[in-house]
Amino acid sequence: MAETIGSTGFSRRSFLKMGGLASAALTVVGTGGAAYHAGKDKKSYTGYESFEGEQQTYDRKRFEIEGPAYSPVSKVKRPGSFTDLVFTRVHIFGMKQQAGWTKADGIDALGEPLASWYKEFPDQLDLDILCNTVTMPNAAKDHAKYDEYFALADAYAWGWEDIFAFYPAVPTEPPEVSDYQLKHAVPGGGSYDSKIREKALPFKSPDHAAELIKKVAHRYGATVVGITKLNPDFCYADGLRGGKDMGPWEVPKHWKYAIVVGVPHEWEQVLANPAHGTSYDGYNRVRNVSARVTGFLKHLGYPSRSHHPPFHYDLVVPPIAVDAGIGQLGRHGFVICPETGSNIRMAVITTNLEMTIDKPIDFGVNDFCKDCKICAEQCPSSAISMAESPKDMVSRGYEHWKIDTGKCFNFWMQAMGPLGCRLCLTVCPYSRRNNWLHKIAKDVDINDPTGLVNNALIFMQKSLFETRDPQEYLRPPDGRFAGYREAPEWLEVTNYLAINPKNPQKGD
Amino acid sequence: MFDGGFFWMIMGALYVLLGVSAPIWAKDLGLNMTKGKWTLSILWYLLLLLTVAAPLTALAENESVAAFRMMMVLVVITVILGAGLVRYLMYKPTA
Numbered sequence: 001m002a003e004t005i006g007s008t009g010f011s012r013r014s015f016l017k018m019g020g021l022a023s024a025a026l027t028v029v030g031t032g033g034a035a036y037h038a039g040k041d042k043k044s045y046t047g048y049e050s051f052e053g054e055q056q057t058y059d060r061k062r063f064e065i066e067g068p069a070y071s072p073v074s075k076v077k078r079p080g081s082f083t084d085l086v087f088t089r090v091h092i093f094g095m096k097q098q099a100g101w102t103k104a105d106g107i108d109a110l111g112e113p114l115a116s117w118y119k120e121f122p123d124q125l126d127l128d129i130l131c132n133t134v135t136m137p138n139a140a141k142d143h144a145k146y147d148e149y150f151a152l153a154d155a156y157a158w159g160w161e162d163i164f165a166f167y168p169a170v171p172t173e174p175p176e177v178s179d180y181q182l183k184h185a186v187p188g189g190g191s192y193d194s195k196i197r198e199k200a201l202p203f204k205s206p207d208h209a210a211e212l213i214k215k216v217a218h219r220y221g222a223t224v225v226g227i228t229k230l231n232p233d234f235c236y237a238d239g240l241r242g243g244k245d246m247g248p249w250e251v252p253k254h255w256k257y258a259i260v261v262g263v264p265h266e267w268e269q270v271l272a273n274p275a276h277g278t279s280y281d282g283y284n285r286v287r288n289v290s291a292r293v294t295g296f297l298k299h300l301g302y303p304s305r306s307h308h309p310p311f312h313y314d315l316v317v318p319p320i321a322v323d324a325g326i327g328q329l330g331r332h333g334f335v336i337c338p339e340t341g342s343n344i345r346m347a348v349i350t351t352n353l354e355m356t357i358d359k360p361i362d363f364g365v366n367d368f369c370k371d372c373k374i375c376a377e378q379c380p381s382s383a384i385s386m387a388e389s390p391k392d393m394v395s396r397g398y399e400h401w402k403i404d405t406g407k408c409f410n411f412w413m414q415a416m417g418p419l420g421c422r423l424c425l426t427v428c429p430y431s432r433r434n435n436w437l438h439k440i441a442k443d444v445d446i447n448d449p450t451g452l453v454n455n456a457l458i459f460m461q462k463s464l465f466e467t468r469d470p471q472e473y474l475r476p477p478d479g480r481f482a483g484y485r486e487a488p489e490w491l492e493v494t495n496y497l498a499i500n501p502k503n504p505q506k507g508d
Numbered sequence: 509m510f511d512g513g514f515f516w517m518i519m520g521a522l523y524v525l526l527g528v529s530a531p532i533w534a535k536d537l538g539l540n541m542t543k544g545k546w547t548l549s550i551l552w553y554l555l556l557l558l559t560v561a562a563p564l565t566a567l568a569e570n571e572s573v574a575a576f577r578m579m580m581v582l583v584v585i586t587v588i589l590g591a592g593l594v595r596y597l598m599y600k601p602t603a
Contacts, residue, residue, distance in 0.1 A: 035561035
């Protein structure tokens, strides 16, 4: 009788057995519910938490390597901001075409620096002609036809970025002057400059300086921060902002250190790239962080300059970020960061504040990218190499993964919605959400020296996850301006606006 | 609902109840459980949880195709291993 519960006649043993059976079912249901919640949870958006800063959660110490990350393999030549940078190159080339240049006139008639550059990279000339004569006019027609369908995505993007013309102010003097000045707004309009603190306030040690800069940068909104010595090879050779002319320039002596800050894009629209995604949220956030850090340094008396998106750079960011231990360069030419994958936008602050520098890291990206190739397979312009390794991909004296910028830009201009593509950062397996499923996969992969997990994960990514035929990303009639995934509901115009636009994704 | 301390406290209590009841079931079913058999049983149960959890997480990420494919693969593996486990647990060597 001692084993019965009250007068029910139901034994404790039976209670435990039935309770256990119910528990077995309930724990399965509960685990399922928790798993579903984990997949939906906004906290799993890579870097989402970063809007409050200090989310550099990855233990980089274990994967540090001796820097610098890159060593020259041939004669070094600093990149040209009017040539190697595709945006400015195609723009300048377009102006030459508008002025009457045709291919029959010959490359020399383009003048320098384009003439020398196109002689070095002759295949890019045809791609740039294609861009200005076919791609851009087609894009104009497509925008006229489908403008309303992408209206929310466009408005969302430009809402972030309209400010870039005003903040931070574009330097109008050389670094030797502007980096030592603070700009102050005048109520009612206008601004004036003042000199930074005459004598910089000394730090206790380079360690203290690095520690404080990182703490402050995180509080200004940076997800990741890294510090390195600036390799002048990664500075552009011409087009210095605020320079006396647009010609060659010497890297200023006070640009000794580079502070790299990075933030991710908002997650939901990243998945909708290239159609409904945008670069501008990341641009805006990282530019603000960079400008704030620059201001912080100047107020302490240290000259500094912000190099930030969309096109306010005197240097090339990715190799500097790799040197600073932010991540590693992927096949697609983006830096892959342990915290956010390829979903990261970065800015650099150059200064002379003595800081302890970070080391580059190797957490297995090189091996992963050699095997994966998903970005190359999905790239609608075939701009990303399918090569087995970056060996022999030498650019300006350094060997690294390199993309065909002319091909990339032709699709970049073709894509509808907010400017650009970003498909490669979207499809990168490292850009998955930060929930238990992907975190376990990533952590196990990183700690597996055999490469077996690497291969298994790539197999699962390719066989389980949905991929599109790259043709679908193209403009009609070849494609349908598809996104990698559907647009988030808040960017679907028909959910909120009383309009009935032509939808290219449904064949209109 | 599926987040926070209270949820996991309830889940913990359910796991404890499950743990307490499992030996009673084994005894009543006449299973001669050893450490090895318990280990295999727990591993299979974890596989069952994974079979539920992984596709649902993928589904919530809007990866419905991946969720479906994951579920198909995991269900087949779980059922086959489950059937094998039951046979192993029930197996009684004849004299």
